[in-house]
Amino acid sequence: MVDFVLVIVAPGQGAQAPGFLSPWLEIPGLRDRLSAWSEIAGLDLISYGTTAGAEEIRDTAVAQPLLVAAGLAVAEALLAAAPADPPPFRLAAGHSVGEFTAAAVAGVLAPEEAVALVRQRGLAMAKAAAVTGTGMTAVLGGDEDEVLAAIERHGLTPANINGAGQIVAAGTLEQLAAFAAEPPARARLRPLSVAGAFHTHHMAPAVEHLRAEAAAVTPGDPRVTLLSNADGAAVSSGAAFVERLVDQVARPVRWDRCMATMTGLGATTMIELLPGGTLAGLARRAMPGVATVALKTPDDLDAARAAIGKETAQ
Numbered sequence: 204m205v206d207f208v209l210v211i212v213a214p215g216q217g218a219q220a221p222g223f224l225s226p227w228l229e230i231p232g233l234r235d236r237l238s239a240w241s242e243i244a245g246l247d248l249i250s251y252g253t254t255a256g257a258e259e260i261r262d263t264a265v266a267q268p269l270l271v272a273a274g275l276a277v278a279e280a281l282l283a284a285a286p287a288d289p290p291p292f293r294l295a296a297g298h299s300v301g302e303f304t305a306a307a308v309a310g311v312l313a314p315e316e317a318v319a320l321v322r323q324r325g326l327a328m329a330k331a332a333a334v335t336g337t338g339m340t341a342v343l344g345g346d347e348d349e350v351l352a353a354i355e356r357h358g359l360t361p362a363n364i365n366g367a368g369q370i371v372a373a374g375t376l377e378q379l380a381a382f383a384a385e386p387p388a389r390a391r392l393r394p395l396s397v398a399g400a401f402h403t404h405h406m407a408p409a410v411e412h413l414r415a416e417a418a419a420v421t422p423g424d425p426r427v428t429l430l431s432n433a434d435g436a437a438v439s440s441g442a443a444f445v446e447r448l449v450d451q452v453a454r455p456v457r458w459d460r461c462m463a464t465m466t467g468l469g470a471t472t473m474i475e476l477l478p479g480g481t482l483a484g485l486a487r488r489a490m491p492g493v494a495t496v497a498l499k500t501p502d503d504l505d506a507a508r509a510a511i512g513k514e515t516a517q
Contacts, residue, residue, distance in 0.1 A: 208469045209292040209514040211308055211476065213274045215299030215456075216267060217395065218478045219260050224252025224273055226500050227280075227477065236276050236314075243315055244268040244322045263332065263398045267300045267325035268318055274304035274476040275314045277498055281474070281507055289426070291511045294470060296430040296461045298482055299363070299402070300324070302448055308476075309425040311441040316420050320448075323416040327409035328452065332399025334408075336376040339397050340383070344368050345390030353387040362402040366459030367488035373400035406453040414449045428468065435460025437468075458482075462489050472510045474498065 228234050234249065241248045251260055251269050260266055285291040290310075297305035300321060307317040339362060342350050347370070354361050354372045359382060363371035372382060379394070386392050399405060422441030431438050431447050435457055438444040462485065465473075472494045475483045479497030486495050496506045 206471070207513050207517060208294065208471050209510055210294035210296065210465050210470045210473050211278070211292045211305070212295070212473055212482045213297035213301030213304035213308070213476045214270070214478060214481045215297070215301045216263070216270060216401070217397065218481050219252075219266055219270055219273075220478060221255065221257050221260065222253055223478045223499075224249065227273075227277060228253070230280050230501060233276050233280055236279065237272055240268075240272045240276075240314070240318045243318050244272070246322070248272050261396055261398070263329040264322070264325040267328075268322045270300060270478070271303045271307075271321045272318055273478065274301065275307055275317065277477040278304070278308050279314075281476075281498070281504060281511070284508075285511050286515060291515045292427060292474070293514070294428045294430065294465060294468060295425070296465070297432075298365075298458050298461075299432065299451070299456050301476075301482075302432055302451065304476060305429060306422075306425075306444060306448065309427050309429040311422045311425050311429065311444050312420065320413070320416055320420065324409065324413050324452065327412035328401060328406055329398060331406050331409045332401075335405060337374060337400035337403075337405050338376055338379055339363075339371050339373040339395040339400060340379050341393040341395055342370045342372055342387065343391045343393060345387040350387045350390055353382065353385070357382040357385075360400070360403040361455055362400065363456045364459050365456075365485055366462050367485045369485070371395065373403045373405075375400070402451065402453065402455050404453060410449060410452045413452060417445055417449055420445060430461045430464055432456045432458065432461065435462075435464040437464065458485065459489070462486065466490055466493070472496070472513070474507045474510060479503070 362373035
């Protein structure tokens with residue numbers, strides 16, 4: 204009987220902070236990997252992750268490849284000494300753009316493919332966001348049914364249903380202003396620093412662009428149980444998962460269902476890749492009893508490697 208189940212997760216846009224990559228560049232080989240992926244992305248990812256300001260890395264076209272490359276580089280450092288077959292973890296999932304990181308960690312995409320595709324995703328979403336003034340607002344607390352009803356009443360989309368009392372509403376700036384003037388009972392609203400209404404119909408043009416780019420990729424099937432943001436389901440086909448990656452640009456993220464699936468599959472420990480913290484925080488509230496390790500600095504690697512050691516010892 205398996206009594207230790209390790210899940211690796213990757214955060215989404217908004218997790219980045221100025222200088223978050225700086226302490227990681229001392230790890231052997233990590234700078235070289237990021238330099239190679241910078242060529243693919245057409246961006247100086249090292250500079251963006253070390254010296255760029257908050258507004259520069261808020262740019263959707265920059266933030267998305269930066270987050271995926273950072274997560275993958277740290278995943279390689281974490282897993283370098285672990286056996287590769289079978290992988291030293293059982294489940295993988297990513298939040299929004301973090302699904303690209305998870306897809307590569309699970310073997311569906313090569314890291315280079317993930318970086319190239321996510322750069323196109325970021326560019327296309329930034330272009331779509333520029334068409335109409337849109338945004339996103341986090342709704343914290345309140346009764347979930349009442350919150351969802353208020354979102355619908357104002358013509359907004361529940362773009363992220365994250366669990367642990369957190370839902371993100373998205374739509375036009377006018378709709379969000381009306382929502383703020385009439386918030387759901389017992390809920391706090393927090394406007395998010397993002398460029399547009401991601402995971403809504405406003406991103407439809409980006410879906411078609413990404414679908415055309417993804418057509419050139421030949422995905423592999425996942426080597427671990429890989430969960431989808433669409434509904435929290437495990438997807439066993441690499442081609443099907445890439446199709447879901449494309450569609451999720453304009454579809455809500457159901458991280459609540461991902462966490463429910465993890466719990467149902469017996470997850471005992473979660474490692475959140477760089478820049479860790481957001482998903483580990485949600486898990487602590489919604490997945491009681493599950494241990495979390497959030498990779499923020501290299502000092503966190505020892506705890507993550509200890510968790511991998513428990514998985515491989517079974």
